[in-house]
Amino acid sequence: MYVIQNGTLVSAEKTWRADLAVEGGKITAIAPKIPISPGDQAVDASGCLVFPGFIDPHTHLDMDSGVTVTADDFLSGTLAALCGGTTTVIDFATQDRGMGLGQALDLWHKKAEGRSSCNYAFHMAITDWNENTRRELRDMVSAGVTSLKVYLAYDALRVDDGQLLDILGECQSLGLQIGCHCENGDVVNLLQKRELSKGNRGPTAHPLSRPPEAEAEAILKVQQATADAIKLINIAAPSEGVIKIKALEAFQKAADGRATKIIIPSELQSIAGLAAAAKTVFDTEDPKAIPAKTPPKP
């Protein structure tokens, strides 16, 4: 038995001082003082907060985006997760063009099996919408997939407007939750070319090539497409932290969506912190790169 002693436990409801015992991977006791028996291992958590394992529902491990492969795979990514207290990751089993959904799910299981140090689960990302993909979607539900993602940007990943509408309808009928990477891909492509032609290959090119308008337009598009068809939409913010900083107007649009019948949880809470952190970083390089606005309160 492991006993974590003298820590301050944190739950969703409260924080309190207590010892916590773990046996066979399960919490077996929480009490003000848990006695240690021979063979038990005690950890002194004095002055520390003791959290439940965190869940990161948005990771891209060992993923080829068409232009690059993500830096972390399941080996390094899940070790890093555990070091930060995250005990479960939900990654995106991402279909390549020409690949079936079943193949994609198998591939992601292979990437993760025997290499993950923490728990994992998968959303699925659809990049090739056709009749075969539509048929396979039901099998994915049977395999335990409950959430999907589509991209409106990145040429190797994105779906067009008709496909988006079609996928939304299928998700509604199958009871799947869907997340959208909301950016106007054509606008981003154009602005990327402009920044590259100016020789701007540094980090400031990222937000400059992905203005809030490109995101706001895409959010509105999805909002429009789902207004009559979908009861619950989970619009994920773009995956890159930096773009979130520029996307204040876009997030305001998403927040406005809450006044309609569509429920659009967004990552608003994280934006304020990211904006503050990144503003500090970018201010040293180019003060104009990040708007000095306070993010709207969600």
Ligand SMILES: [Zn+2]
């Ligand atoms: Zn993502």
